[in-house]
Amino acid sequence: MSETHATIAPGAPVFPPGRYGRRREPGRRRPLLLALSVAVLLAVLGLVATKLYTQYGDPEYRAQVITYTGITDSRVMVDFRVTVPPGGSATCVLRARTHDGAEVGRAEATVTASPGERHVTARHEVATTARPFIGEVVRCRPAG
Missing domain, CATH: 1.20.5 (Single alpha-helices involved in coiled-coils or other helix-helix interfaces)
Incomplete structure (x- = not known):
């Protein structure tokens, strides 16, 4: 069946018959x-x-540096507090950096909470290859 002007809706484009295949109604x-x-x-x-x-x-293994002391040309002492699950333990990565931000020492410290305790305070020495400016805790994760 060919289309005539009477079967075409007003404003619809007119295509030559048979050229573009079967026309479909616009989908909902x-x-x-x-x-x-x-x-x-x-x-x-x-x-x-x-x-x-x-x-x-x-999320339960959070560390906070309390202080860093004992700075020499070859070490720094880092005091830190770790929040762990009650009675759990954590392994923390500590590092020492120079004033310009270069890392001059890295160490791991494992801390264990007493049964029923959630906070552990620890002190750990970080050996360095140059004089550090700061000691910090990079991260803590479950020990194991």
Whole structure:
């Protein structure tokens, strides 16, 4: 069947008959279905992220430098406090840096909390290759 001017809606483009295949009616858009699909996808991604964070994250191992003392050309003493799960232990990475920020020493210290305790205060010496300006705790993770 060929199209005539009587069968064409006003404002619709006119194409030569048989040239572009069968014409389809414009499809209905489904914004509600799209919004629902996006919401479900975001919820699933949120649940996956939460599960992975609780499984592999270590939010309970927080360290804070109290002070650093005993600075010589070959060492610095770092006093720090670590928050761990009650009765748990942590391995902390300490480092010493010069005034310009270059790392001149690195050490690991393992600390263990007493049963029922969440905070551990420790002192550890970091050996250095040059005179340090600062001693700091880089990170703490579960010991093991």
